[in-house]
Amino acid sequence: MLATASPGLQAVARRLTLAAPTAAAAQALCVVRLPRRLPGRSASLRAAASAAAAEAAPPAKEGAEELGFQEMTSGTRRRYYMLGGKGGVGKTSCAASLAVRFANNGHPTLVVSTDPAHSLSDSFAQVEGPDAPLFALEINPEKAREEFRTASQKNGGTGVKDFMDSMGLGVLVEQIGELKLGELLDTPPPGLDEAIAISKVIQFLEAQEYSMFSRIVFDTAPTGHTLRLLSLPDFLDASIGKILKLRSKIASAASAIKSVFGQEVQQQDAANKLEQLRERMVKVRELFRDTESTEFIIVTIPTVMAISESSRLHSSLQKESVPVRRLIVNQVLPPSTSDCKFCAIKRKDQTRALDMIRSDPELMDLNIIQAPLVDMEIRGVPALKFLGDIVWK
Ligand SMILES: Nc1ncnc2c1ncn2[C@@H]1O[C@H](COP(=O)(O)OP(=O)(O)OP(=O)(O)O)[C@@H](O)[C@H]1O
Numbered sequence: 001m002l003a004t005a006s007p008g009l010q011a012v013a014r015r016l017t018l019a020a021p022t023a024a025a026a027q028a029l030c031v032v033r034l035p036r037r038l039p040g041r042s043a044s045l046r047a048a049a050s051a052a053a054a055e056a057a058p059p060a061k062e063g064a065e066e067l068g069f070q071e072m073t074s075g076t077r078r079r080y081y082m083l084g085g086k087g088g089v090g091k092t093s094c095a096a097s098l099a100v101r102f103a104n105n106g107h108p109t110l111v112v113s114t115d116p117a118h119s120l121s122d123s124f125a126q127v128e129g130p131d132a133p134l135f136a137l138e139i140n141p142e143k144a145r146e147e148f149r150t151a152s153q154k155n156g157g158t159g160v161k162d163f164m165d166s167m168g169l170g171v172l173v174e175q176i177g178e179l180k181l182g183e184l185l186d187t188p189p190p191g192l193d194e195a196i197a198i199s200k201v202i203q204f205l206e207a208q209e210y211s212m213f214s215r216i217v218f219d220t221a222p223t224g225h226t227l228r229l230l231s232l233p234d235f236l237d238a239s240i241g242k243i244l245k246l247r248s249k250i251a252s253a254a255s256a257i258k259s260v261f262g263q264e265v266q267q268q269d270a271a272n273k274l275e276q277l278r279e280r281m282v283k284v285r286e287l288f289r290d291t292e293s294t295e296f297i298i299v300t301i302p303t304v305m306a307i308s309e310s311s312r313l314h315s316s317l318q319k320e321s322v323p324v325r326r327l328i329v330n331q332v333l334p335p336s337t338s339d340c341k342f343c344a345i346k347r348k349d350q351t352r353a354l355d356m357i358r359s360d361p362e363l364m365d366l367n368i369i370q371a372p373l374v375d376m377e378i379r380g381v382p383a384l385k386f387l388g389d390i391v392w393k
């Protein structure tokens with residue numbers, strides 16, 4: 001599939017992830033050209049960021065050097081980095097800057113967005129600029145869910161019920177109904193979309209075309225969703241497992257009659273699809289917990305509320321045995337020689353919040369990375385490279 005990507009398609013860039021693709025682009029794999037030059041304010045951005053980086057750098061912790069970028073980039077075995085945190089703290093900017101940094105260090109990299117707000121359809125695009133291939137993949141969770149719904153309707157929808165009723169097997173169908181899979185899909189719990197979307201990413205990554213990627217960076221959905229997502233594979237694993245069992249009972253009871261109507265093959269397809277989904281969900285869960293290949297990086301900002309939420313997130317991730325080692329504190333105000341009262345108050349507030357991290361039992365042992373608030377919107381590869389060089393050291 002990669003071979004069909006054409007450099008001529010319409011360029012759309014929103015930081016590194018893609019804006020809503022056109023109908024044509026939505027259908028195809030497309031190449032996105034990002035701005036090659038930093039906007040005119042790059043000098044002030046650079047000055048502020050360097051000053052902030054120098055000022056904000058926390059004292060090196062014992063063993064901290066092992067958790068530098070060197071450690072993230074070493075080795076060619078595939079690794080996954082998932083960035084999560086409260087809405088708007090800078091997950092996408094940090095994820096995209098990490099992806100650019102990996103690509104510039106020779107890693108063919110894929111950055112994945114599963115945020116429903118970002119995409120209308122699945123799209124896959126090469127980002128121009130970095131030294132090694134950098135691709136952005138956006139999964140449309142709604143579309144992924146639709147595929148799943150179609151499979152389950154075939155499996156337990158009214159067509160099957162009418163048919164089974166006529167065969168005196170309606171009770172079994174009611175049992176399927178009790179599992180409420182249809183309802184689950186009509187009013188999905190938050191997190192289901194992301195779970196299905198991530199399972200879809202895993203499906204992609206099993207394909208030959210994607211084998212070249214040695215670093216996969218996930219720009220995850222906000223905190224609450226991500227957490228629910230983590231418990232979902234267990235839930236889906238259990239309910240899909242039950243459905244499959246019932247399915248095989250029904251199939252064996254009615255196979256002779258069904259084959260007369262030619263429905264057996266279709267239903268077997270649906271059952272296979274559910275089984276595949278279940279297997280992928282199990283893989284998602286394993287992937288999330290694999291310390292060798294996966295790391296969940298929490299992104300936060302220096303406010304009391306964001307830090308409290310990050311503390312809860314870390315606690316939940318630990319309960320789910322998800323490896324977390326780094327905490328990015330983004331948008332830390334750079335130092336200034338001017339006597340701006342507003343800035344002074346804000347800085348004091350941020351200092352208090354940073355102290356809170358140091359005394360929070362959930363967060364204090366994490367490797368803390370401070371990223372400065374810069375004076376412009378972070379868009380395009382050069383700006384992301386710039387941010388990445390400051391954040392990922
Ligand atoms: N260090 C920073 N300095 C200045 N602006 C920043 C910084 N980090 C992020 N921003 C800006 O803040 C806004 C939100 O950032 P971003 O989209 O990366 O956050 P997010 O956590 O992914 O948001 P969402 O939860 O909505 O997906 C963007 O306009 C981005 O350019």
